Amino acid sequence: MSDDLRKIIHVDMDAFYASVEQRDNPELRGKPVVVGGRPDSRGVVATCSYEARKYGIHSAMPCARAYRLCPSTIFVLPRFAVYRQVSQQIRDIFFSHTDLVEPLSLDEAYLDVTKNKQDIQSATWVAQKIREEIRTRTGLTASAGVSYNKFLAKIASDVQKPDGLTVVTPEQAEAFIASLPIRRFHGVGRVTERKMLALGIHNGADLYLHSLEELQHYFGKSGQYFYTIARGVDLRPVTPNRIRKSIGKETTLGDDIADVGQMLTIIGDLAEKVAAALQHKQTSGLTLTLKVKYADFQIVTRSISGESPIETAEEILSLAEKLLKKRRLETGLYGCWG
Numbered sequence: 001m002s003d004d005l006r007k008i009i010h011v012d013m014d015a016f017y018a019s020v021e022q023r024d025n026p027e028l029r030g031k032p033v034v035v036g037g038r039p040d041s042r043g044v045v046a047t048c049s050y051e052a053r054k055y056g057i058h059s060a061m062p063c064a065r066a067y068r069l070c071p072s073t074i075f076v077l078p079r080f081a082v083y084r085q086v087s088q089q090i091r092d093i094f095f096s097h098t099d100l101v102e103p104l105s106l107d108e109a110y111l112d113v114t115k116n117k118q119d120i121q122s123a124t125w126v127a128q129k130i131r132e133e134i135r136t137r138t139g140l141t142a143s144a145g146v147s148y149n150k151f152l153a154k155i156a157s158d159v160q161k162p163d164g165l166t167v168v169t170p171e172q173a174e175a176f177i178a179s180l181p182i183r184r185f186h187g188v189g190r191v192t193e194r195k196m197l198a199l200g201i202h203n204g205a206d207l208y209l210h211s212l213e214e215l216q217h218y219f220g221k222s223g224q225y226f227y228t229i230a231r232g233v234d235l236r237p238v239t240p241n242r243i244r245k246s247i248g249k250e251t252t253l254g255d256d257i258a259d260v261g262q263m264l265t266i267i268g269d270l271a272e273k274v275a276a277a278l279q280h281k282q283t284s285g286l287t288l289t290l291k292v293k294y295a296d297f298q299i300v301t302r303s304i305s306g307e308s309p310i311e312t313a314e315e316i317l318s319l320a321e322k323l324l325k326k327r328r329l330e331t332g333l334y335g336c337w338g
């Protein structure tokens with residue numbers, strides 16, 4: 001479908017984890033709050049309340065540094081199960097408007113509302129309704145951007161954060177992009193930004209002045225993207241995510257082993273990797289499968305379901321140990337696990 005016919009919304013919750021914590025504990029409201037590690041640990045800030053941002057605290061900063069910037073900050077450990085539950089509530093709201101929902105993380109999604117289930121003509125009105133429904137159902141605020149493509153909708157959602165709604169119409173797009181600092185363009189990291197600045201490209205207007213050939217020369221494959229985006233064109237469709245059914249890690253051992261302790265050490269390493277992958281995808285498992293390949297190449301798999309969602313390396317290891325012992329898989333573990 002051509003670009004100017006679509007109606008795209010990007011929704012992003014405000015200070016997501018921190019807002020959930022402030023919602024559930026009134027003592028945290030109006031105060032600098034960091035969700036992440038403890039201030040005396042080597043942990044990092046997952047996110048922080050807008051009150052904390054005034055002190056320069058931000059995501060991925062070491063907690064110790066956040067503490068030095070603002071010693072009265074309240075540090076809270078994350079409660080992923082609650083965040084996932086809220087995420088499901090907001091997704092239900094999105095799906096009540098359209099099936100074309102592309103979640104980017106727990107708190108963020110693109111929606112294509114060109115056609116929508118409630119037959120609302122104005123995408124701005126749909127976005128406003130969604131924000132109100134989120135507030136009513138979850139007690140939290142979300143910001144939204146509305147435009148005719150993903151690129152513009154995403155940048156727009158950031159313009160009036162927190163609790164903001166920004167619309168970029170096709171008529172406004174040119175001026176909006178022209179004044180946009182180059183680092184705000186999706187795909188421009190620190191390295192590309194430096195390169196752009198060295199070429200005298202500070203904003204969208206500067207980018208617009210360069211030919212496709214020049215941009216391809218300087219930025220390779222991304223050149224085409226920068227060229228089209230400077231003209232407000234982004235034809236990427238909103239693609240509902242395929243639901244990933246399993247996450248696994250495996251290793252092949254150089255030598256056969258028969259010692260259970262040794263097997264558990266190896267499984268422990270794999271469990272760490274799976275837990276990290278789960279954390280990265282912000283998800284958890286219901287069933288754990290242990291796969292063993294014997295010296296004669298015979299493969300045996302055994303599964304067990306947890307009483308609660310499986311997410312930490314300890315949980316994975318303890319279930320794997322049960323499987324290993326119960327099924328007597330230990331005779332000659334050769335070493336695959338998923």
Ligand code: DCP
Nearest residue numbers: 012013014015016017018046047048059060107
């Ligand atoms: N998150 C994280 N580690 C990061 C960045 C984010 O764990 N480096 C988590 C915590 C955030 C959530 O993901 O609450 C959503 O990320 P956002 O980038 O949308 O940040 P926030 O929602 O916290 O704040 P904003 O109001 O800027 O969207």
Ligand code: MG
Nearest residue numbers: 012013014107
């Ligand atoms: Mg957010």
